[in-house]
Amino acid sequence: MTTNPIDYKRVLDADGAPVAGETVPAIGRDLSLRMYRGMCETRMLDGKMLILQRQGRIGFVGTAIGLEAATIGSGAAFDAKDWIFPALREGGVAVYRGMPLLEYVGQMFLNIYDTSKGRQMNNHFQHAASNFVSWSSCIGTQLPHAVGAAHAARIKNENTVMCAYLGDGATSSPEFHSAMTMAAVWKAPVVFVCIDNGWAISVPSSRQSAAPSYGSKAEAYGMPGVDVDGNDILAVYRETLNMIRRARAGEGPGLVALKSYRMLGHSSSDDPTKYRDAQEVEMWRRRDPIERYRKYLLSLGWLDKISDEKIQKELESEIDAAVEANANAPRLALRALVEDVYSSVTPHLRAQHDELIRVLEQFGDPAAIEGRFPL
Amino acid sequence: MAKLTIISAVNDAIRTAMKHDPRVVVFGEDVGKKGGVFGATDKIQQEFGEARCFDTPLTEDGIVGAAIGMALNVLRPIAEIQFQDFIYPAFDQIVSELSKFRYRSGGQYTCPVVVRTPYGGGIRGGLYHSQSGEAFFCHIPGLQVVIPSTPYDTKGLLLSAVRGADPVIFMEPKRIYRDPSLAEEVPEEWYEVPIGKARIAREGSTISVICYGAMVPVCLQAAIEAEKRGISLEIVDLRTLLPLDEDAVLASARKTGRVIVVHEAPKYCGLGAEISALIAEEAVDSLEGPILRVAGFDTPFPNALENYYMPDARRVTDAVDRMMAF
Ligand SMILES: Cc1ncc(C[n+]2csc(CCOP(=O)(O)OP(=O)(O)O)c2C)c(N)n1
Ligand SMILES: [Mg+2]
Numbered sequence: 001m002t003t004n005p006i007d008y009k010r011v012l013d014a015d016g017a018p019v020a021g022e023t024v025p026a027i028g029r030d031l032s033l034r035m036y037r038g039m040c041e042t043r044m045l046d047g048k049m050l051i052l053q054r055q056g057r058i059g060f061v062g063t064a065i066g067l068e069a070a071t072i073g074s075g076a077a078f079d080a081k082d083w084i085f086p087a088l089r090e091g092g093v094a095v096y097r098g099m100p101l102l103e104y105v106g107q108m109f110l111n112i113y114d115t116s117k118g119r120q121m122n123n124h125f126q127h128a129a130s131n132f133v134s135w136s137s138c139i140g141t142q143l144p145h146a147v148g149a150a151h152a153a154r155i156k157n158e159n160t161v162m163c164a165y166l167g168d169g170a171t172s173s174p175e176f177h178s179a180m181t182m183a184a185v186w187k188a189p190v191v192f193v194c195i196d197n198g199w200a201i202s203v204p205s206s207r208q209s210a211a212p213s214y215g216s217k218a219e220a221y222g223m224p225g226v227d228v229d230g231n232d233i234l235a236v237y238r239e240t241l242n243m244i245r246r247a248r249a250g251e252g253p254g255l256v257a258l259k260s261y262r263m264l265g266h267s268s269s270d271d272p273t274k275y276r277d278a279q280e281v282e283m284w285r286r287r288d289p290i291e292r293y294r295k296y297l298l299s300l301g302w303l304d305k306i307s308d309e310k311i312q313k314e315l316e317s318e319i320d321a322a323v324e325a326n327a328n329a330p331r332l333a334l335r336a337l338v339e340d341v342y343s344s345v346t347p348h349l350r351a352q353h354d355e356l357i358r359v360l361e362q363f364g365d366p367a368a369i370e371g372r373f374p375l
Numbered sequence: 376m377a378k379l380t381i382i383s384a385v386n387d388a389i390r391t392a393m394k395h396d397p398r399v400v401v402f403g404e405d406v407g408k409k410g411g412v413f414g415a416t417d418k419i420q421q422e423f424g425e426a427r428c429f430d431t432p433l434t435e436d437g438i439v440g441a442a443i444g445m446a447l448n449v450l451r452p453i454a455e456i457q458f459q460d461f462i463y464p465a466f467d468q469i470v471s472e473l474s475k476f477r478y479r480s481g482g483q484y485t486c487p488v489v490v491r492t493p494y495g496g497g498i499r500g501g502l503y504h505s506q507s508g509e510a511f512f513c514h515i516p517g518l519q520v521v522i523p524s525t526p527y528d529t530k531g532l533l534l535s536a537v538r539g540a541d542p543v544i545f546m547e548p549k550r551i552y553r554d555p556s557l558a559e560e561v562p563e564e565w566y567e568v569p570i571g572k573a574r575i576a577r578e579g580s581t582i583s584v585i586c587y588g589a590m591v592p593v594c595l596q597a598a599i600e601a602e603k604r605g606i607s608l609e610i611v612d613l614r615t616l617l618p619l620d621e622d623a624v625l626a627s628a629r630k631t632g633r634v635i636v637v638h639e640a641p642k643y644c645g646l647g648a649e650i651s652a653l654i655a656e657e658a659v660d661s662l663e664g665p666i667l668r669v670a671g672f673d674t675p676f677p678n679a680l681e682n683y684y685m686p687d688a689r690r691v692t693d694a695v696d697r698m699m700a701f
Pocket of ligand 2: 167168169195196197198199200201
């Protein structure tokens with residue numbers, strides 16, 4: 001990228017004070033606190049999952065630590081009827097929209113509470129009831145899906161807007177190009193939310209693209225793009241909502257690029273010290289999105305020490321209860337091997353399943369699940 | 376000589392190739408500073424510099440397409456696709472371009488590209504970090520498809536691939552990348568294991584078990600079980616799937632008269648079908664029983680239940696029992 005300064009939209013300064021001349025979104029106390037709770041819940045879930053991972057109770061965690069303003073701020077701007085096509089780190093948005101913690105944690109344990117039936121890798125959340133669509137690990141594949149779903153909404157005369165999340169890395173995928181092209185040509189009601197967290201595993205976002213900024217990528221496709229301070233939840237919310245309103249009014253798609261930072265490794269199997277500077281991480285630690293928003297809420301008197309502690313305690317006991325319930329959950333039945341390949345289990349697959357059962361009965365079942373995921 | 380695992384043999388082969396041939400370049404996602412997500416290119420960038428070992432943006436399509444261009448312009452690219460599951464965005468480049476440049480140009484243009492990619496299950500990666508897609512590539516004339524199962528073969532085959540004149544899809548069995556029980560002495564210098572030649576991993580006389588990659592240790596384990604019961608398994612490690620070493624397969628089939636094919640990929644239209652057909656066409660008069668296949672399920676790859684999906688020694692043993700009961 002060039003060294004020209006990028007105009008990152010901001011509402012709050014580094015200390016959580018409104019920036020002079022910037023419009024603070026008029027969201028009121030309840031929603032403001034709900035978003036705060038969502039950020040804290042996301043962080044606490046990540047922390048608890050990391051502990052479970054270190055204890056060897058779950059296999060893999062890819063956290064959103066440092067990205068809570070970007071995920072929750074954008075996610076909160078969409079309506080319940082809108083659909084979310086997530087990428088790896090938007091699990092907090094699923095919970096914000098109503099995914100039960102029991103299912104969230106179940107997805108990490110890969111047991112009967114996991115609605116994907118233990119098939120997906122960890123951190124691949126879905127919640128159909130709140131229109132949070134199943135994601136595949138294949139980076140970028142969800143983007144044209146969001147465009148198609150948005151176009152369908154137009155054809156059906158529905159007033160729905162689709163949210164397509166992606167990382168900085170995903171902007172290099174062929175699907176990004178296809179999706180941006182089609183969305184703009186069709187004027188599809190879709191908002192692309194690109195979370196530039198500084199890294200695609202070990203590749204810095206500055207080496208992922210030579211465009212002046214991630215937001216600037218929109219222009220050549222014929223849609224508006226905006227670069228936002230992704231650690232400023234109010235700016236994230238405001239700018240995402242602007243794009244959503246345009247899309248809902250039939251004015252077409254937009255790209256919201258959120259500049260933030262992945263505080264931990266790519267996942268629990270990654271050692272980021274191999275490729276990045278501790279000083280850079282330190283610098284971003286001082287820009288913590290939750291701290292910044294907390295200061296803002298404290299300054300308004302919408303939050304105080306006591307109410308904050310209450311929120312943290314509530315979250316902790318809710319998450320602990322979900323972990324507890326999951327720790328004792330039954331394992332998946334072997335049937336899950338052959339279900340959902342087609343609308344019904346074909347005779348061919350039934351025979352393969354029965355054959356396995358026969359072998360297991362004959363030889364006994366060691367069952368111990370071994371092996372760890374490298375990334 | 377040093378004792379190497381499969382992953383360190385990959386690293387050693389890349390280093391050897393780069394030392395010997397200045398045209399060799401290595402690139403892919405995270406292959407630079409990080410040294411690859413599995414460590415295959417560990418310290419390669421440090422040793423050979425960023426001009427010869429570099430990270431790419433996240434586009435497999437671009438990686439393979441650019442590798443083709445580099446080969447046209449007489450470099451020797453070794454491109455890494457981080458997981459075989461993510462090779463599909465490059466499918467067009469592989470199927471339409473990589474495999475056909477020589478043919479469509481009447482031999483005027485060629486693509487000696489090596490595409491390295493880890494494949495297979497056993498690491499709790501779920502359906503997109505576990506697949507065995509070798510059969511797709513075996514259906515494409517113009518490609519060579521190689522899957523090693525030992526550190527020695529890994530280095531020798533990778534060096535053959537780098538030196539060769541034609542494109543190679545080099546699939547690495549990631550489940551046994553670091554298996555210490557497979558570690559063995561590997562020469563430090565350049566040596567080659569020929570592409571297109573199978574290896575008898577264990578001699579036997581009762582049943583031929585034809586396998587490759589991560590299934591080889593599984594079949595060897597089944598052979599130990601079988602031996603206790605007086606059944607002698609001959610384990611044929613194909614090493615190259617395309618072009619197939621038909622002579623080795625047929626020789627073993629004729630010798631034992633009984634054949635089991637084992638692979639982790641789904642059974643339907645898998646390599647087992649091709650090998651069974653070959654034997655049925657060429658050696659049916661030597662057979663004493665049906666050709667059996669032990670394979671992955673005809674489903675996507677699971678996560679929690681992956682150990683039930685992948686063939687293990689008990690499923691091979693069960694096939695042995697069925698064969699002997701025939
Ligand atoms: C098509 C494809 N190629 C490679 C990968 C391996 N991979 C997983 S995540 C990732 C980096 C993604 O970076 P980004 O889009 O910025 O998302 P982030 O992880 O930073 O949230 C890579 C290369 C993949 N999952 N899919
Ligand atoms: Mg990123």
